[in-house]
Amino acid sequence: MSSRALFFGSAAFAVAMGAGYAYGQFRQKVDTSNVVITAERPVTKETRKRLFDMLSGKYDQLIYFDEMMMGIEHKRFKLLYDVNGIVLETAAGTGRNLDYYRMDQVESVELVDNSEGMRDVCLGKMKEKMDYFERRRISYRIMELENLVYQDDRFDYVVDTFGLCSVENPGRTLEEIARVCKPGGRVHLLEHGRSTWGFLSQYLDDHAEDHVRKWGCFWNRDIEDLVRKSGLRVVTLERKHFGTTIYIIAEKAPAAATTAAT
Helix, strand or coil: CCHHHHHHHHHHHHHHHHHHHHHHHHHCCCCCCCCCCCCCCCCCHHHHHHHHHHHHHHHHHHHHHHHHHHCHHHHHHHHHCCCCEEEEEECCCCCCCHHHCCCCCEEEEEEEECCHHHHHHHHHHHHHHCCHHHHCCEEEEECCHHHCCCCCCCEEEEEEECCCCCCCCHHHHHHHHHHHEEEEEEEEEEEECCCCCHHHHHHHHHCHHHHHHHHCCCCCCCHHHHHHHCCCEEEEEEEECCCCEEEEEEECCCHHHHHHHC
């Protein structure tokens, strides 16, 4: 096979995978009959929270195949490999990152989310998979991510995977993440959002309302732009799946640099 044929063949496969993933997410049937989101009851923080609670028991099963096909498990492993010290994970959900924390190098992990249903699934996993001493170093708290209850400069690392699409105010959430991260600390993000390809971003825009009604997720947000506007310094940025999957390592400026800037 010629190099040109290989290139175009690979490109066609990538298009099919990227578009197929978006279409598959849109078309996947999810029973949300208990959460009536209509013109009279529009998409709000409260209705989306009810949706997350309702989906929690089957959430892992619903997204397992897509994550496997898209290589998301490997990206979680890579994202968390060198995370250490005192760690905060926002939008922790059902604890899909639990298997990737290296418990020999973390002092503590504080998980936060606003869904009691997701929390309960995660606590069940912890009881099943972790010994007593590992569980003692992990806590799970219910709170709004736009108003974290922690003091400034508390955490060595802050982790968020596929959470910025689901919060009410992602800009405010990132400001809070930056606030509680120590100067010189790292923020590790694995998110999805707008594509670098116009046709795919248009598709995401056209179906954004239907998608948020099914999943509670705004899948067309410009994640890179939000992170850069938060004041965090982007150290590493990688995109996959036509730019819709965004891997970001960011850093909070050291105290001296922050003082000089003000």
